[in-house]
Amino acid sequence: MKAYTLVMTLLIFATSTFANVAVIVHPSNSNTVDAAAITKIFTGKAKSFGDGSKAVPLSQKSSSATTTEFNKKALKKSSSQLKAYWSKLVFTGKGTPPKELSNDADVIKMVSTNPNTIGFVSAGSADGSVKVVHTY
Template sequence: MSTSPFAVCAISADQQIVVVVPSTSKVTTLSKSEVIDLFMGRFSETNKGQALVPLDYKAESELKGDFYQTLVNRSLRQVNSYWSRLLFSGRARAPIQVSSIDNLDDLFKDNQNYVAYVPMNAVSKEMKIVLVLE
């Protein structure tokens, strides 16, 4: 079994994944369809016109796989294939890649337009929950 930067944050089947923005963000809630649009490269702003920049994790992990399975009912392999086609065609820009959840607090301090996903138990005071995935 390989070591992952998410090992300490591995999620169990009953633990929820939440979508978060910086605590200073003006965004208070996002719909699931808005999160799909953001993370699948369809739009870079909410229905209310607020620009958001999605952050995703570089490494494949249980968290990343569970997020996309819950969000769009696709495996990580299917999501990677989807992004390969979009990037090749030049029709979209992929989410910014970050190395781990540990980097989010610092990133959130620098830009209130970021949006990311974390397990519920990883939410910090620098983050505001805008959607609980079910």
């Protein structure tokens, strides 16, 4: 029984430590933004939120650990796969990648001032100026 309790405790702890990327929107955004919508917005397959308002995705530098985690967990792609994906869309004129910002603070600042933006940050970085809609 003690072993079972220990295993369950470790499992809960491990699960919580892996949920380290938060997807954020402006606090006034009342749309339901689930994992499927996030994937569509960040791959350019959707250009708007559920209510029809424009969705502007914001990313971070491709070299950041937060971006690597987001790409892996939310988009199910490595950084190189995503780069190839966007290169093809840009070349054919069918899309443009999300705007890249430098860090969590820049994403939070941009999202908190523009209701049409959606971005991702390290889960611990999100503050009261933005609304977390999903955590990975």
